[in-house]
Amino acid sequence: MLNSLRVVCSARAALVRTSRLSAARPGHSLSSSLLPRGDTWPCSMAPVKDRGLSYHTSLSHSPRNFCTGQVHPNCWRCQQPLDKIPAFFCQSCEAVQPPEQGASYFEIMACDHTFTLDAHKLQRRYLQLQRALHPDNFGQKSVTEQEFSESQSALVNKAYTTLLKPLSRGLYMLELQGMRIEEGTDSGADTEFLLELMEINEAVDEAQTPEEANKIGQDTKGKLADLTERIDAALREAELQTARALLAQMKYHANIEEKVKEKLREFM
DSSP states (O other): OHHHHHHHHHHHHHHHHHHHHHHOOTTOOHHHHTSOOOOOOOSBOOOOEETTEEOOOBOTTOTTOOOSOOOOOBOTTTOOBOOSSSOSBOTTTOOBOOOOTTOOHHHHTTOOSSTTOOHHHHHHHHHHHHHHHOGGGGTTSOHHHHHHHHHHHHHHHHHHHHHHSHHHHHHHHHHHTTOOOOTTOOTTOOHHHHHHHHHHHHHHHHOOSHHHHHHHHHHHHHHHHHHHHHHHHHHHTTOHHHHHHHHHHHHHHHHHHHHHHHHHHHTO
16 A cells, blocks of 8 residues: 555656646746746745845735645756745756746735835845846846846836835735726715815915925825824725725825925925
């Protein structure tokens, strides 16, 4: 019985290796390499450092968070297992890897999946990744690695800009839950709120001194700070409709904040 079990396990392992070798060979095209893989992923990994990069250790918020085994994806070039997800480089041959399909921006940027993330940590991670992944570093590498570096660098840029500002971060968190705020809609904003916004906008237009504009700007920052706390609480409690309505309000106040900045530039 034991010998039979060993034979079955060996055959399954050989089948997995064969399928990976046929799907990931040196020089393959970028488009084919970015197709979803058939591998299954572990629920968690120990912290790993490579090329000065520290990797997120939890997949609890990944759309691909399921565990049917402990099979890791392999390096496209040397076929060695990659012991981190998402993987940017192979620890064995140091080849840059294709972007991991299904990894969230929080995982890519090694940030906690929270609305009130550490912006300084996010920025440090961004600079660290871009120094390692920038396409200029791969001018003498193979075409495949050049393509992967460009894809990874672009993905890191997108993840960073999305998570940097509270509004886009919150909208992205809702999107991960299948909810989106369509452009050009007021998302159910009531009449009283819209009238208040009109008055604030008029006050910005009519401001005669930097002090007047600054006062409006400070008031707006206070409202944004309050909204940040309320949105964070709603997301933590999975009250998605409440978070959606509050994010719509944040969008309006963020627009006023930008308008105040433009007004202050006029006084310079």
